[in-house]
Amino acid sequence: MINPEQRDQLRSWFQKNMRIAPWRVSQPGKRDPYATWVAETMLQQTTFSVVIPFFENWMRRFPGIKELAASSESLVLQHWAGLGYYSRAKNLHKAAQSRVQSGQISLPASQEELQKIKGIGTYTSGAIRALAFNKPAYIVDGNIARVLSRFHLIESNYQKETKSSGTYKALSLAWLSGSNPGVLAEALIELGATLCKKKQPLCSQCPIAEHCKAYQQGKTAKYPATLQRPPSIKISGALFLIRKGQTILLCQGSSRFLPHQWGYPLAIHAPYDHFSYGIKKDLFKNAGSLERELSKKNLTALGKIHHRITKWDMELNVYVLNVSILFKGKNLLDQQGDLANQINWKWAFVEDLNKNLIGNLWRKATKLIFKEGNDSNEN
Numbered sequence: 583m584i585n586p587e588q589r590d591q592l593r594s595w596f597q598k599n600m601r602i603a604p605w606r607v608s609q610p611g612k613r614d615p616y617a618t619w620v621a622e623t624m625l626q627q628t629t630f631s632v633v634i635p636f637f638e639n640w641m642r643r644f645p646g647i648k649e650l651a652a653s654s655e656s657l658v659l660q661h662w663a664g665l666g667y668y669s670r671a672k673n674l675h676k677a678a679q680s681r682v683q684s685g686q687i688s689l690p691a692s693q694e695e696l697q698k699i700k701g702i703g704t705y706t707s708g709a710i711r712a713l714a715f716n717k718p719a720y721i722v723d724g725n726i727a728r729v730l731s732r733f734h735l736i737e738s739n740y741q742k743e744t745k746s747s748g749t750y751k752a753l754s755l756a757w758l759s760g761s762n763p764g765v766l767a768e769a770l771i772e773l774g775a776t777l778c779k780k781k782q783p784l785c786s787q788c789p790i791a792e793h794c795k796a797y798q799q800g801k802t803a804k805y806p807a808t809l810q811r812p813p814s815i816k817i818s819g820a821l822f823l824i825r826k827g828q829t830i831l832l833c834q835g836s837s838r839f840l841p842h843q844w845g846y847p848l849a850i851h852a853p854y855d856h857f858s859y860g861i862k863k864d865l866f867k868n869a870g871s872l873e874r875e876l877s878k879k880n881l882t883a884l885g886k887i888h889h890r891i892t893k894w895d896m897e898l899n900v901y902v903l904n905v906s907i908l909f910k911g912k913n914l915l916d917q918q919g920d921l922a923n924q925i926n927w928k929w930a931f932v933e934d935l936n937k938n939l940i941g942n943l944w945r946k947a948t949k950l951i952f953k954e955g956n957d958s959n960e961n
């Protein structure tokens with residue numbers, strides 16, 4: 583099915599054409615397992631060039647599992663800020679703490695053992711096994727699946743496979759079963775990322791084009807089969823800048839969308855037919871009525887921001903509240919009976935906002951709020 587000549591072509595193409603990156607300073611197969619874990623986790627859902635400065639910064643601050651485990655979650659998230667999908671950083675952090683607690687600082691070479699570590703799935707376990715331990719592994723992500731689907735004319739979708747078995751896993755393991763599995767793994771990843779592109783693959787430059795069935799049969803556009811994405815769901819709401827002197831009110835847990843992040847008070851409009859259980863966690867149970875209520879009390883509209891989190895397509899009105907009214911006597915926070923019990927809140931200095939607000943949603947809001955002409959300093 584895969585002959586040594588094809589593996590040789592792939593290996594030698596990669597060694598001449600590989601992109602430079604800080605996680606590639608040593609040969610694939612001889613990499614540091616921890617650095618490989620970090621790099622491959624960052625590279626999920628984030629492009630190669632974007633990851634480079636984040637990886638360098640991370641490795642400077644958390645050069646090993648011990649240093650990562652000893653850090654606070656907020657510091658870890660600060661170093662992830664801008665990469666999105668923050669559960670990846672939290673999983674890395676929790677997994678590092680759990681390794682240190684159990685006295686297992688080094689990572690195992692077994693793919694099954696690697697997959698028992700929080701946040702490490704099929705792809706990352708295969709990458710660590712091949713790139714750090716130079717062992718054959720099954721390793722499939724969108725890039726590799728595209729190459730395999732086209733090269734072998736596989737109709738199925740890799741996302742429907744189980745964690746450890748399926749056509750794509752068997753094929754990737756077969757590719758990596760030649761000498762130098764680490765180089766072969768990275769070569770497949772690189773081929774998928776640079777030549778075997780989703781649209782208009784650069785087949786004329788491909789080292790294995792003469793054996794690629796889709797290319798030879800003129801069918802590259804038909805492979806791989808795409809999964810129908812669920813349609814996005816539009817939701818709207820309001821986001822509030824509540825300012826007291828040089829401090830801004832921040833909440834944690836004001837929305838089910840970003841439950842662990844510190845952010846501005848946020849309310850999503852009712853009705854919530856399809857996720858009504860989430861309403862109770864929102865800062866203000868019905869943003870519509872809150873906006874009507876507050877409009878009588880000097881609520882200033884700054885504009886709108888749009889943001890997408892998975893399938894949720896948000897449109898948020900951004901407002902500034904006049905705190906001299908809100909905080910006269912019994913304030914709004916006191917009036918929201920369950921607020922204090924369900925939501926953490928604090929006053930943060932304006933200059934500390936970037937440190938506190940790590941998600942792109944909050945950063946978009948900050949940009950709008952502090953845009954020239956919008957900044958307000960009401961007391």
Ligand code: SF4
Nearest residue numbers: 778785788791794797
């Ligand atoms: S020949 Fe084209 S379609 Fe086939 S593996 Fe190479 S880049 Fe992908």
